Amino acid sequence: MALTDLEPVSRQSTAEFIADRLRVAIMKGALEPGAQLGEAELAAHFQVSRGPLREAMQRLVSEGILHSIRHRGIFVTELTLDDVVDVYRSRSVIERGALEMILADGRREATYLALEPTVLVMQAAAERGDAAAVSDADQQFHQILVESAQSPRLIRAARTLLIETRMCLGALQTTYDDIREQAQEHATLREAIRSGTACEVQKLLAEHLDDAVQRLRADQKTLSS
Numbered sequence: 001m002a003l004t005d006l007e008p009v010s011r012q013s014t015a016e017f018i019a020d021r022l023r024v025a026i027m028k029g030a031l032e033p034g035a036q037l038g039e040a041e042l043a044a045h046f047q048v049s050r051g052p053l054r055e056a057m058q059r060l061v062s063e064g065i066l067h068s069i070r071h072r073g074i075f076v077t078e079l080t081l082d083d084v085v086d087v088y089r090s091r092s093v094i095e096r097g098a099l100e101m102i103l104a105d106g107r108r109e110a111t112y113l114a115l116e117p118t119v120l121v122m123q124a125a126a127e128r129g130d131a132a133a134v135s136d137a138d139q140q141f142h143q144i145l146v147e148s149a150q151s152p153r154l155i156r157a158a159r160t161l162l163i164e165t166r167m168c169l170g171a172l173q174t175t176y177d178d179i180r181e182q183a184q185e186h187a188t189l190r191e192a193i194r195s196g197t198a199c200e201v202q203k204l205l206a207e208h209l210d211d212a213v214q215r216l217r218a219d220q221k222t223l224s225s
Contacts, residue, residue: 018046018056023159026065026076027139027166033078037066063160065167077167084168084216091161092209095142096202098149098158103198111148112194115141119187126183134179139166141186168216175215 025031043053057074060066068074079087102111118141125133139162146158176182185208192201 014048014052015055015059018042018048018053019059021046022056022060023065023163027163029166031076033076033167035076036072037074037076065160065163077164079164079167081217083164085213087161087164087168088209088213088216091142091158091165092206094154094158094161095146095205095209098146098151098154099193099202099205100198101149101151101154102145102193103201105150107148107150108194111145112190114144114148115186115190115193118144119183119190122183122186123180126180129179131179134182135166138182138186175212175218 022031022037031037037057039050039053043050046053057066061068061074065077066074067077102108118137122134122137122141125131125137143158143162146154149155189201189204189208192204196204
């Protein structure tokens with residue numbers, strides 16, 4: 001077969017583009033848990049036919065971010081407290097695995113440098129009391145942490161879990177009474193990645209994620225009482 005018979009690599013498809021935009025909308029709370037996705041409205045918004053839109057939504061259904069109810073439509077998934085615990089336990093496994101690869105493959109310094117901008121943004125946002133910006137930087141920190149392991153499979157798995165994390169938080173934005181404490185935890189974890197022992201940095205990450213579960217449980221109880 002001649003090279004002329006090979007089609008060039010295509011750019012991101014329309015369905016992939018729409019799926020990415022829907023993920024961002026869900027992560028940022030523009031599409032809240034329980035919200036129904038109207039095909040006509042979304043097709044008009046994206047200026048596409050319903051075919052690629054349906055393909056995009058089915059991708060998110062397969063990821064668990066959306067769910068389909070027969071004869072009713074497609075909705076943003078609502079997470080229970082059990083789901084919250086499962087999300088954070090799964091994140092702990094993936095992020096600790098990413099850390100293990102970072103430490104084993106000599107990527108400490110590169111990861112430390114890659115995390116610097118998000119920590120600085122988080123600290124500045126915390127000082128001015130901007131909880132939404134702190135939450136955004138928090139998500140970015142953990143995304144960069146996993147990306148630093150350079151494992152495509154871990155990155156794919158973490159992406160869905162980070163979206164579900166934002167869905168867990170919902171309108172709370174953060175579980176911290178003092179968001180400066182949230183920023184400091186990430187700064188401490190960053191420093192440990194650079195110079196701490198493997199046991200120390202893994203322990204810090206595990207405690208950080210376990211603490212988040214306890215805070216969410218407490219907040220859920222407060223909201224339901």
